[in-house]
Amino acid sequence: MKKTFLIVLTVILGLGGCLKNPVATRDAQDPAGSTGTWDTPATPEQVLINMIYAYNEKNIQNYQLCFANDFIFSATEDSIEAEAQGNGYLFRGWDKSVEVSVTENLFPSFTAEGNSLDMVLSPSSDYPDSIGDSLAVMYREYSLRIVTADSLDADTTIIQGLVSFSSSRNPFNWWSIYFWQEIPFDGTDYSWANLKAEYRN
Amino acid sequence: MARNLVIFFCGLYLVCAVSMAEQPNPSVLVFGFSQNNNTYTWDNNYSKGFDFGRLQCDLNINTTSLLLKKPSKRWQEQVSAVFDAEYSIIDGLSLAPLMSHSRNALQDRIVYTSELKLSIPVRKLKYVDITPFAANRAIKRLGDDPSGVDKGLGYGILANGKPLKILGNNIGSMVSYKYYDLSNIPFTEFDAGLSGSMTFHKADTVTWQLRDSESTTRYYSRVRPSTRDDDSIQIMRQVKVDRRAEYLARIVLPLDIAARLNGDLSFLSYYYSPGSVSSTLGQADNYTEGRNYYIVFDKILRNRLKLSAGYRYGWGEEDYRGDILDQWMELGEFSFNASSEIIPGDTVAFDGIVGVTSYYGLKTSSDNERDVKTQIYNLRYRHIFNRYFAGNFRTGYSNFHQIYTSSIYSANNNQNKTYLIQTDFAWSIAANLTINQIFAIQANYIIYDFVPSQSATPNRIFRRGLSETRFNFKMTDRFSLMPAYIYRYEDYGKLIYEEENWQMATGWDRRFHNLNFKVGYFPLANFYVEPEYSWELKREYNHIAVIDQAEGVDIIERELRLRDLKQIAGVLVVWSFSQSESLRFSYSRREWDVKDRGKDISEFINVSVRYQF
Numbered sequence A: 001m002k003k004t005f006l007i008v009l010t011v012i013l014g015l016g017g018c019l020k021n022p023v024a025t026r027d028a029q030d031p032a033g034s035t036g037t038w039d040t041p042a043t044p045e046q047v048l049i050n051m052i053y054a055y056n057e058k059n060i061q062n063y064q065l066c067f068a069n070d071f072i073f074s075a076t077e078d079s080i081e082a083e084a085q086g087n088g089y090l091f092r093g094w095d096k097s098v099e100v101s102v103t104e105n106l107f108p109s110f111t112a113e114g115n116s117l118d119m120v121l122s123p124s125s126d127y128p129d130s131i132g133d134s135l136a137v138m139y140r141e142y143s144l145r146i147v148t149a150d151s152l153d154a155d156t157t158i159i160q161g162l163v164s165f166s167s168s169r170n171p172f173n174w175w176s177i178y179f180w181q182e183i184p185f186d187g188t189d190y191s192w193a194n195l196k197a198e199y200r201n
Numbered sequence B: 001m002a003r004n005l006v007i008f009f010c011g012l013y014l015v016c017a018v019s020m021a022e023q024p025n026p027s028v029l030v031f032g033f034s035q036n037n038n039t040y041t042w043d044n045n046y047s048k049g050f051d052f053g054r055l056q057c058d059l060n061i062n063t064t065s066l067l068l069k070k071p072s073k074r075w076q077e078q079v080s081a082v083f084d085a086e087y088s089i090i091d092g093l094s095l096a097p098l099m100s101h102s103r104n105a106l107q108d109r110i111v112y113t114s115e116l117k118l119s120i121p122v123r124k125l126k127y128v129d130i131t132p133f134a135a136n137r138a139i140k141r142l143g144d145d146p147s148g149v150d151k152g153l154g155y156g157i158l159a160n161g162k163p164l165k166i167l168g169n170n171i172g173s174m175v176s177y178k179y180y181d182l183s184n185i186p187f188t189e190f191d192a193g194l195s196g197s198m199t200f201h202k203a204d205t206v207t208w209q210l211r212d213s214e215s216t217t218r219y220y221s222r223v224r225p226s227t228r229d230d231d232s233i234q235i236m237r238q239v240k241v242d243r244r245a246e247y248l249a250r251i252v253l254p255l256d257i258a259a260r261l262n263g264d265l266s267f268l269s270y271y272y273s274p275g276s277v278s279s280t281l282g283q284a285d286n287y288t289e290g291r292n293y294y295i296v297f298d299k300i301l302r303n304r305l306k307l308s309a310g311y312r313y314g315w316g317e318e319d320y321r322g323d324i325l326d327q328w329m330e331l332g333e334f335s336f337n338a339s340s341e342i343i344p345g346d347t348v349a350f351d352g353i354v355g356v357t358s359y360y361g362l363k364t365s366s367d368n369e370r371d372v373k374t375q376i377y378n379l380r381y382r383h384i385f386n387r388y389f390a391g392n393f394r395t396g397y398s399n400f401h402q403i404y405t406s407s408i409y410s411a412n413n414n415q416n417k418t419y420l421i422q423t424d425f426a427w428s429i430a431a432n433l434t435i436n437q438i439f440a441i442q443a444n445y446i447i448y449d450f451v452p453s454q455s456a457t458p459n460r461i462f463r464r465g466l467s468e469t470r471f472n473f474k475m476t477d478r479f480s481l482m483p484a485y486i487y488r489y490e491d492y493g494k495l496i497y498e499e500e501n502w503q504m505a506t507g508w509d510r511r512f513h514n515l516n517f518k519v520g521y522f523p524l525a526n527f528y529v530e531p532e533y534s535w536e537l538k539r540e541y542n543h544i545a546v547i548d549q550a551e552g553v554d555i556i557e558r559e560l561r562l563r564d565l566k567q568i569a570g571v572l573v574v575w576s577f578s579q580s581e582s583l584r585f586s587y588s589r590r591e592w593d594v595k596d597r598g599k600d601i602s603e604f605i606n607v608s609v610r611y612q613f
Helices: A002-015 A044-057 A060-064 A076-084 A096-109 A192-197 B002-018
Strands: A067-074 A116-123 A135-149 A154-169 A175-184 B028-036 B039-051 B055-068 B074-090 B093-106 B109-119 B128-142 B148-166 B169-180 B187-200 B204-222 B233-253 B257-273 B286-301 B305-319 B327-343 B346-361 B370-386 B389-404 B414-430 B433-448 B460-476 B479-498 B501-524 B527-548 B553-576 B582-594 B598-612
Touching: A044 A060, A044 A116, A044 A135, A044 A154, A044 A175, A060 A096, A067 A096, A076 A175, A076 A192, A076 B074, A076 B093, A076 B109, A096 A192, A135 A192, A154 A192, A175 A192, B128 B169, B433 B479, B501 B553
Parallel strands: A067 A175
Antiparallel strands: A116 A135, A135 A154, A154 A175, B028 B039, B028 B598, B039 B055, B055 B074, B074 B093, B093 B109, B109 B128, B128 B148, B148 B169, B169 B187, B187 B204, B204 B233, B233 B257, B257 B286, B286 B305, B305 B327, B327 B346, B346 B370, B370 B389, B389 B414, B414 B433, B433 B460, B460 B479, B479 B501, B501 B527, B527 B553, B553 B582, B582 B598
């Protein structure tokens, strides 16, 4: 049996091509672009500043550095609406990999000529920040300006709402966002979460 | 239908309540309330099980309410009630009715969902248990598009294979199918699974599992705002296919080396119709597939030294809808672990992981092609000096190196290195006094592969030191004092390589003091009170280059940037009625004084009750 095990193992690893050098990496070309605007997130406020720059510069590498590995995105109101419409899966299990994947879909759509996506975050007067030693909750009012153009015209949409970002500091890392909750303004039927959900595969 | 169900539930409850005195199962009531500034949350649950011999019933009622008071009042409520029962007609044949009703409300948008379901579990057959069912479901939407009612009949069957032994394998199997013919958004779900496990020789085992889930559903999809002149909503159809296989083998090889091999294969795809109305929409056909293999060898030498070494291989492919996003990845990772009890009272452990994950364009080369190299090493040592004094020492190193191959993104390539040294000690000075002390220092370097110039270097260093002291003084069995003090120092700045050495240009530093005083008191055996006071002061200084007028040279001056003082007073009260029943209340008030920002006062309240009757 043991001999069989070793034969099966060799066949699986060998024929399956299941070996990769765990230390070798590829060479990189000399940079043609810039690093984007990013500063070490030594404070929870700096995480949001990095996020704003990454979003507006459409820099996915810097954007994903803003989120913790156990990140969760929650849009309770939109989730309820989506569940009611039968497509609740759009908001389920929204972790870091989903956030990165969604943003990888979103950014290229707004780098095309004529299209643009600009984001502004400002502190909320109703919900003050709560910043602790290793945990922080910050409320921000957001405003997204979306411009989509075709051969005839350009269409501008403004989305506004309230979000809360919960951040934490990990002993081996900097501050990063582990929970992002969306609270749309009253009377609005289209939110940041709706926009993001459209780009979820 | 919804009103009838509510009336039915009320009637059902009265009937059950009347007969409750004869029932051995207690009712459980859980009540929770919390307030955090402008956010109020209520979370309540009532559950009751009834055992009438051949008839077994469960009633479960949940209510959740959330109120955001600012910027405007927003109510969100969720109420659900589920009653399910099983009546044994004869041995192996039952009737299992289920009734459920839920109300989800967000301001004036309300969704009611009701379902009546009748299942017939049949457990008389030799090789399989089957449970067919028929149901009626209705979903009513108010105040939002699409408003109206979706309703229809549903049916399905669940079959669970009884344990079988074939060729030494313990085989398990299941298959289920259900279909709900709702008027606008019908759905179908199919699920099948097959698993097995086999033990041979002494401790060698092989387990495996196959799973196939397929579903078809329709749902409402709103066209994105830039193109929705008529605010149109269309019905989309989604087909999901999810297939997985897993296996785990453990075998003892010659020289008593234990080998573990596990792996998994997965395939997940979505198909949509009609196709996307916009090229930017996410609802486009896509699939992901992957496979992972992991082999580990374990060896124990002389009952003292445990050695383990493993290799992991991963492969994955993601195909969405465009060359930019489609990619495949490959992972190779080596890991090891060694631990030993050198002599009684001294244990040491060393572990590490080194690996590379590479991403490639799927159909053509991509600007997102990259390697991520990971190295993590940890060394831990524990020494017990005597029965009153013990300590741990830990040192660690991690390095994450990100390498984008394309010139478009390679400017961001960097190594993120962290060094950590930590000790902690536990000291029992007396039978009623213990002290815990932690010291830690950490340095984090971010070093970019391409540095444009020394003056504009993006390289950074962050350093941190921590001291934490906690006392636990148990004055009597019912009265304890728990003071603690935490001090932390941090600084941060540019990292410049000059004169053949790394040098730090400090940008800021900050110091943090935290005094905490807690008292634990049991005035009664089942009543606990814990008042607490915490004083936290944080000072942050910027390091600024200014010209010394006398000398005419640049000097660095520290300037107070932030003074942040927090005082928190609170109390925790726990009243335990029994082992599983309690009332818990906590209140805390925080005064937060920040330089140039004024004083902020916040209050936090939590109440929770768990009661059986």
